[in-house]
Amino acid sequence: MPLRYRNESELETLQEMEFAAEDKYWEGIELLSSGRGGGGVYLLGYVAEMLLKIAYFRFIGARPADRVGAYLGPARNAGRLLIPGIDREQYHSLRFWASLLFQRRRQEHRPLPDDVAAPFRQRTRRLYQAWWVEMRYRRDRCEAWDSHNVYEDVTWLRNHYAALWS
C-alpha cells in the first residue's frame, strides 16, 4: 500500500500526534547535527506545534485516543474569546496555541506554575519568531544560532509538556 494511504488509514488521534512529535523530534535532531539547519528547524517547529496542541487538548480533558479534529472547532471559538486578534494560521500558529493554553489556564484559575510559566512564554515567543508553517516555500536562511535556539526551545517543551496540562 502506498505511504500516503498507510498514513491516511490511521486516525489522527492525540496519541498518533504524540508519536509523530517524537519521530519528528529525532529526525529534526539528525538534520541539525548534520548541518541541515533549515530542514531540522522546520521539523522541530512542527514538533512544537504538536506538543502545544496536545498540551491544550489534554488540559481541557482530551484523552490519548481522542480524534484531534473534534477539538479544533472549540479551540477556534475559545481563541476568539480569550486571545482575540491572534491569527490561528490555519491552526499552525505557535503563538496561537501557546497563548490559548496560557490564557485558558488563567481563565480556569489554574495558571501555569511560576517556574514553568516564565520559560514557557519566553521559549514559545522565541519559537514563534523562528518558525511558521509557510517557511517551507522560502530558501534556507537558518543560521547556526537559529538551529541552537530552536533545538533548546523545542527540547524544553518536550521535557516539560506534561506539566503544561497537569
Add this chain to the structure above:
Amino acid sequence: MPIRKRRIPTPHPKAEDLLNRLLQEWENPDSTLTEPVIIEENGTQDRPIKIFVVWSEWAELNQQERSEIIMDAFEKLRSPQQSLRVTVAMGLTQDEAARMGIAYD
C-alpha cells in the same frame, strides 16, 4: 516592498447550507427529521460539554470543517462564553458513529 495577496482559505461550498440546516434542527428539538442527530453530553452546570452530530451530509467534509460548523451553530444558539464549555465538537456520519460506538436513543 512588493504587494502580495494573502491566500484566504475558503470554507467548503456546502458549509453555509449545512450550518443553516443544523441551526434549524437545533432550534427545533421536536423535529421529525431522522438527521442530523445532535447529541450533547455532560451538559450540566460547569461541566464540559461534548457535542456529537451524526449526519450523512458530513461525508464530503473533513473533521476540522465539521467541528467548525458545529461550533458556529452552537455559538449562534447560545453565546461565545457558553462555547468555552464545549471541549469536543465532532461530526460523524452514521457509519463513523457506529464504528466509534456512539449510541443514542
